[in-house]
Each structure stands twice: as structure tokens, then as C-alpha cells.
Amino acid sequence: MTGVVTNQALRRRGADTLLVLAVAAVYYGAARLGLLEQLVRGQVTPLWPPTGIAVAGLLVFGLRIWPGVALGAFLANVAIGPTPLTVLAIMVGNTLAPVCSYLLLRRAGFRNDLDRLRDALALVFLGALGGMLISATLGSSVLVLSGALPAGDFWRTWSVWWTGDAMGVLVVAPFLLVLRKARWPRGVALRRWAEAVALLVGTLAATLLATAGNSASLLFLVFPFLIWAAFRFELAGAASCALGVSTLAILAAGAGTGPFAHRDLFTNMVTLQAFNGATALTALLLAAVITERNRTHGEIKRLCARLTDMVAAMPDHPVTDQWQTDDPEDPGGRAGGGQP
DSSP states (O other), X not given: OHHHHHHHHHHHHHHHHHHHHHHHHHHHHHHHHHHTTOOBTTTBOSOOHHHHHHHHHHHHHOGGGHHXXXXXXXXXXXXXXXXXXXXXHHHHHHHHHHHHHHHHHHHTTOOTTOOSHHHHHHIIIIIIIITHHHHHHHHHHHHHHTTSSOGGGHHHHHHHHHHHHHHHHHHXXXXXXXXXXXXXXXXXXXXXXXXXXXXXXHHHHHHHHHHHSSOGGGGGGGHHHHHHHHHHHHHHHHHHHHHHHHHHHHHHHHHTOGGGTTOOHHHHHHHHHHHHHHHHHHHHHHHHHHHHHHHHHHHHHHHHHHXXXXXXXXXXXXXXOTTOOXXXXXXXXXXXXXXX
16 A cells, blocks of 8 residues: 555655656746747746746645756756856746736635636736736846946846736736647637637737837727727637737837837837737737626526526416305305405
């Protein structure tokens, strides 16, 4: 019996080790992709996908994967950090931020399905805006103290770091939480597939048009498609569209094209992060509201169906007057003591 328990423990430990290594590999790969669009000092980006991966991984697998987050953060920063001590400090910040976000979300009763408005609000304010203050503050402070960053650039770096980490949570985490439950749909009507393809093509076309024009007002063209995705495909469609729109906008900002051409870094950052924030919030909050409404409507329909079945199953007992008798000559029941 002891040998069986020992073997089970070894298998569980081996599975946990593989899971931690997988999280570290995915974190590192996402970090390398994120660094392709760096804006400040070669390591601060407007969208940091690893934070979304870390938060989603913790929500799904629990705190046992935090070493994978720490290892991935260390590998991502070791090649670009000015000193080993700075790299370790940034690694600590990049690990503590998603762990604190996870603890705050669990304390708030967050559900991974994101099917309630309160879950979407918790992810915005606790998971993204609140928890990511740790990594931005610690990382920017360490860069200034190590001399790698001028003190005058602290707030600019901090703002880019914080919004980039927050956008990673708002854009990437919902997509991954949806992706973990994704299954190939069966029995879907052809018109539903046609609608999905039309939504995809329309979203890409509107985003490319918005990021190719010189006016920032063209960016508003994508919002009708985000609303369409939320209403018709709930979180799955909204999260996917938000991720695609934000990615294309970041690529345009990095290349300095469209509404981001011939403008300084600060202006581009304000425009980009305002657009990405509005995109993520519109998709996430509206999808949560629609999902909650549809679930409530479905529960009401089920309750009505059950009530109908219960009423139909009740025996048919005719209601009779308490004074009525079977005597045809005494229909009023007076012989039985009724009132004259």
C-alpha cells in the first residue's frame, strides 16, 4: 500500500514539474513576442502577454505553477537586464504581480467562466489595474536605482509598464480562459458559420482600415464589430476580436503608421493605450453582461417548463359546493342541515 502511495506521489510530482516547465516555456515565448514591440529601454512594451498567461495559468492550475512564472520571468529578463540583481528584482515583481492578482480574484469569488458582470469588473480592477501596480513600481524603481534609467524617465516608464501589464491581463487572460474550454462545435447551422466568418472578416477589415488612415477617429470603426461579437458570440467572440484588434493596433504603433505616424512617443502611447483599454473593456464587460442575461433567461425558461410540467401532472379534482348532495330532490342540501 505504501508503495502505491509513493508511486502516485511521484507521478503527481512529475506531472507538476512538467506543468511548471510548460508554463515557463510559454511565458518565455510570449515575452519574446512582446519584446518585439518594446517602446522604452528595450524591455517595456504597450502589451505584455506574459502577465495574461501567468494570471490565466494561476486561475486554472492554482498557486502550484508560480515557480514556472518566476522561471519564465527570469529567462525573459536575463538577456536584457543591466545587472543580475536588477534581473532578480524584476523577476520578483513579475511573479508577485500575477500571484497577488490571483489571490485578490479568488478572495472576490471570481469564476473562470467570466459569465457574470462582477467577474469582469473584478478582472479589470483587481486582476489588471490593481495587481499590476506591483510589477510596474518595482521594475521601474529598480531600473532607476541601478542607473539603467534616468530618474526623469521614471513616470513615463512606470506608466508604459503598468498599462502594458494591465493590457496583458485584460486582452490575453480572457482569451486563454475561453480557449481552455473550446471544443469544435457540432450541429451548428450554416448561417451561424457564415455569420462568424463575416464577423472575422469585418473586424480585420475595419482594424486594417483604421490603422492605415491618418486620423485617430477611424479607430472607432472597430467598436460595432466588438459589440456584434459580444451580442452574438458572447465571451468567445468578444475576447478573440479584442485580441486581434489590439495586436494590429500595437503593430501599427510600433511601425509608426496610420494614426501613429509623425507623433511623439507620449502621444502615441496615450492614443494606443486608450484605444486598447476601451477595446478590452467594451468586449469584456459587454460580453459578461450578455452572458449573464442569457443565462438568466435560460433559467427562467427552465423554471417555467418545470412549472408547466408540474401543473400538467396534477390530478384533475373538480371543485364542488360543500352543501351539494347527490339527492336530485334536495339539490341545495337543506335536508342535511343547510340554511332554509
